[in-house]
Amino acid sequence: MRRGAAFASLLDEAFSGLWRARRVTVVSILQISFSLFLVGLFLLAAENLGGVVDTLREETAVTLFLRSGADEASKATVERTALESKLVAAVRRVSAEEARGRFARSFGSLTGAAGTLSGNPFPASIELDLLPGAISSAALRPFLANLAASPAVEEVQFDVDWIRRLRGVVRLVAAAGLATGVFLALGAAFTIANVVRLTILLHRDEIDILRLVGAPEVLIRGPFLLGGVLQGLFGGIVALGLLALAFRGLLFFVSSTENVLLGVFVVRFLSPAICGVLVLGGVLAGLLGGTVASRRGHV
Amino acid sequence: MIEFYRVSKEYHGRRVLKNLSFKVAQGEFVFLTGPSGAGKTTVLKLLYRAEGPGEGQILVNGRNVGAMTPGRVPELRRTMGIVFQDYKLLPSRTVFENVSFVLKFLGVPLAERRRRAYQVLRLVELHHRVNALPEELSGGEQQRVALARALVNEPELLVADEPTGNLDHRLAQEVMRLFSQINVRGTTVLVATHDVNLIRETGRRCLTLDRGGVLEGLVEAALPPQAAWRRDGGVRLPPREGEEH
Numbered sequence: 001m002r003r004g005a006a007f008a009s010l011l012d013e014a015f016s017g018l019w020r021a022r023r024v025t026v027v028s029i030l031q032i033s034f035s036l037f038l039v040g041l042f043l044l045a046a047e048n049l050g051g052v053v054d055t056l057r058e059e060t061a062v063t064l065f066l067r068s069g070a071d072e073a074s075k076a077t078v079e080r081t082a083l084e085s086k087l088v089a090a091v092r093r094v095s096a097e098e099a100r101g102r103f104a105r106s107f108g109s110l111t112g113a114a115g116t117l118s119g120n121p122f123p124a125s126i127e128l129d130l131l132p133g134a135i136s137s138a139a140l141r142p143f144l145a146n147l148a149a150s151p152a153v154e155e156v157q158f159d160v161d162w163i164r165r166l167r168g169v170v171r172l173v174a175a176a177g178l179a180t181g182v183f184l185a186l187g188a189a190f191t192i193a194n195v196v197r198l199t200i201l202l203h204r205d206e207i208d209i210l211r212l213v214g215a216p217e218v219l220i221r222g223p224f225l226l227g228g229v230l231q232g233l234f235g236g237i238v239a240l241g242l243l244a245l246a247f248r249g250l251l252f253f254v255s256s257t258e259n260v261l262l263g264v265f266v267v268r269f270l271s272p273a274i275c276g277v278l279v280l281g282g283v284l285a286g287l288l289g290g291t292v293a294s295r296r297g298h299v
Numbered sequence: 300m301i302e303f304y305r306v307s308k309e310y311h312g313r314r315v316l317k318n319l320s321f322k323v324a325q326g327e328f329v330f331l332t333g334p335s336g337a338g339k340t341t342v343l344k345l346l347y348r349a350e351g352p353g354e355g356q357i358l359v360n361g362r363n364v365g366a367m368t369p370g371r372v373p374e375l376r377r378t379m380g381i382v383f384q385d386y387k388l389l390p391s392r393t394v395f396e397n398v399s400f401v402l403k404f405l406g407v408p409l410a411e412r413r414r415r416a417y418q419v420l421r422l423v424e425l426h427h428r429v430n431a432l433p434e435e436l437s438g439g440e441q442q443r444v445a446l447a448r449a450l451v452n453e454p455e456l457l458v459a460d461e462p463t464g465n466l467d468h469r470l471a472q473e474v475m476r477l478f479s480q481i482n483v484r485g486t487t488v489l490v491a492t493h494d495v496n497l498i499r500e501t502g503r504r505c506l507t508l509d510r511g512g513v514l515e516g517l518v519e520a521a522l523p524p525q526a527a528w529r530r531d532g533g534v535r536l537p538p539r540e541g542e543e544h
Contacts, residue, residue, distance in 0.1 A: 006406030013404075209387050210404065212349065213448070214376030219404045 014226035028195040032235025035184030040243040042177020049170040062128040062158040074152030087134040192289025221294040228290020236282025300325040306355030328482040331491040333508030339491035380449030382459035388433040395429040419447040439470035
């Protein structure tokens, strides 16, 4: 009960301290919000680009177009090789007739044109669904080359390189976001440290008196440390709010524009876990600033 | 309760206390007097470890104050009530907040804080001014708030530095009456003052500091009239032992 009451007192004093230096507190919260907002923008871009990569990967199957005269034994060998590779989840054989049917379903207006051709122009194929993680495996390229060399296979359709490049871009965006985030968070921590120090100066008399009458050190410094944490927390929450507003604005822009490609890239907001990490980042910056400002010798 | 044994203290090469030794028993009411610069405030500061002793040993309730780690000092101070010469009230806080400030930090619930603050404010007859700010109070009232704050944690030892320095004689007597009341309740009281008339009127044991050491222990009966005090460097001092009153 006493500990709970002491903590409530700390919190009360921390809020009063922030309120008394409210102008500086607001500036500090805005700065940490801005820092975290920028970090959030990077994370938002990385999240959506990552989503695009995932979607493309899921939608991309390896297609092995078969030679017209390929015998059944060769086709079976290709299927067995694929399944034994530990890169493939499922193998599906598509006949020439099925391929024509798919074309007809996807491009209805062109069905007539295809019908004018003599015979079936669509080759039979074997489609491979890759296992998760196979796309980044070093074994994928030699595996595809091995399949391409099979006498039953005429052509392998799968461009792994551009997906890898896109994934590299995603990683770069995320890394840039992280680096910017650390840099800006340190700046925010510095601001918070100064705000806390100013609050300490405003409360110098109270601190001296508290010391003289025997208040425990942790209870003297606690409100200032908590003040830093609260600033960081509010900064994180404000940053999230700004990000949500920006995302809504972007969605509105995308829905009102005719550029359909943008719709592929802007699809989802940050996951709850990343939102939590963003707020936690603010709290940690506040904790760092508060700790630096309220360490022994300063208070 | 308090024991100073051969305590010396220097400030920037100037010796303020020299081989100071004295004892104060549990439940005693003792005055510490002497001219300005004699080291009265230094003695009190050494007691609550606002200053570390240069040499010697200081015991408070059997605890060696000089050897205490900084982490143990708050614990020591919580066993004392301290009344400062300049009151040290928080100007932006009400009387109630000033008195209960430390209790709040020690996690005492609000209802209990209110009860204890009311009790001590009633003792100093300021229970009707709980919501007043220090600037709205007279000097005497501020002094009584400082006293209430010192008492609210029910200290074993009450230490006061020139508690009547800024008060007129009537208010000073009133404050001394309060100290006596507190002492009757079992609290050991140590008051540093240069007001010899007040010491005489209160009639308690008196330790006089002179040139860094305790010159003599005086009780009211033995205290010479102020007119008999000698002058030393412009400062009035009690007569030395053996001198005619």
